[in-house]
Amino acid sequence: MDNAYGSLASWVYHVDKPIGRSFGDIEFYLSRLKGIGGPILEPAVGNGRFLIPLLEAGHVVHGFDASPHMLEVCKKEVSRRNLPDNVSKKNFEDFVYSEKFSAVVMPAGSIQLIKSPIACLDFLKRLKVCLSETGKVILDIDSLSFMLDYGPESRMWSLGEDMLTLTESRVKTSYLHQTTVSQLRYEHWSSGNLVSSELEVFSLRFWGVFEFKSLLHEAGFNDVSVTLDYKRPFSMSDSDATLGEVITFEASS
Numbered sequence: 001m002d003n004a005y006g007s008l009a010s011w012v013y014h015v016d017k018p019i020g021r022s023f024g025d026i027e028f029y030l031s032r033l034k035g036i037g038g039p040i041l042e043p044a045v046g047n048g049r050f051l052i053p054l055l056e057a058g059h060v061v062h063g064f065d066a067s068p069h070m071l072e073v074c075k076k077e078v079s080r081r082n083l084p085d086n087v088s089k090k091n092f093e094d095f096v097y098s099e100k101f102s103a104v105v106m107p108a109g110s111i112q113l114i115k116s117p118i119a120c121l122d123f124l125k126r127l128k129v130c131l132s133e134t135g136k137v138i139l140d141i142d143s144l145s146f147m148l149d150y151g152p153e154s155r156m157w158s159l160g161e162d163m164l165t166l167t168e169s170r171v172k173t174s175y176l177h178q179t180t181v182s183q184l185r186y187e188h189w190s191s192g193n194l195v196s197s198e199l200e201v202f203s204l205r206f207w208g209v210f211e212f213k214s215l216l217h218e219a220g221f222n223d224v225s226v227t228l229d230y231k232r233p234f235s236m237s238d239s240d241a242t243l244g245e246v247i248t249f250e251a252s253s
């Protein structure tokens with residue numbers, strides 16, 4: 001399965017992006033969620049990096065994720081802090097909730113893990129069903145420039161005797177489908193000996209700003225606004241704007 005986030009991948013994610021590690025997203029989303037009284041949903045909650053600061057700010061937050069390994073880390077971190085655990089195993093493809101949410105949040109480009117545009121449209125339509133009449137969605141995508149960013153890239157994390165490594169190599173880039181496929185090789189070393197390794201196939205779909213805005217409209221969302229790098233509001237008529245690394249969409253249901 002692509003984008004499986006197995007046990008080593010989840011360990012590396014938690015070391016590299018621990019609870020509260022912000023890319024500017026936590027502060028930005030919290031400011032946008034001010035005044036929201038009802039529950040919030042975070043699909044692809046991961047280790048809880050983003051969910052836990054929202055809970056600590058007093059929001060009621062539900063989350064789901066497909067990876068049991070990520071969920072295990074998230075649940076441990078939630079329980080260590082005595083916070084309410086509303087996190088469960090569900091997939092983008094078939095999640096359902098009976099309650100209505102006041103907001104859906106999806107930072108870190110998680111929506112790009114949905115490769116097919118049809119599946120992404122279906123996902124957005126189902127998100128809309130989960131929202132209250134006055135609800136809103138806030139989500140990020142990475143700029144198209146990341147499509148050109150070829151590896152291989154190697155990273156490592158030292159944890160006393162233990163060392164975690166990640167080698168990322170691009171396997172395929174489709175400019176037609178705006179997708180990339182990379183091989184992620186995770187390794188756990190202890191005192192110089194290889195303990196375990198894990199290979200993941202990591203697939204992403206990239207979107208243009210106008211294209212994604214149109215997709216949100218097609219899914220039934222209104223009042224779509226765009227912010228670049230959590231700082232600069234962007235309108236399609238702004239011909240002087242420079243490309244941001246992160247593009248955030250906000251839309252009402």
Ligand SMILES: C[S@@+](CC[C@H](N)C(=O)[O-])C[C@H]1O[C@@H](n2cnc3c(N)ncnc32)[C@H](O)[C@@H]1O
Binds near residue numbers: 043113
């Ligand atoms: C980049 S991490 C984001 C974690 C967290 N939202 C954050 O901001 O740090 C992406 C998450 O998407 C989850 N994921 C991947 N495919 C999924 C799917 N089909 N359904 C639900 N979650 C999925 C992965 O398990 C992983 O935890």
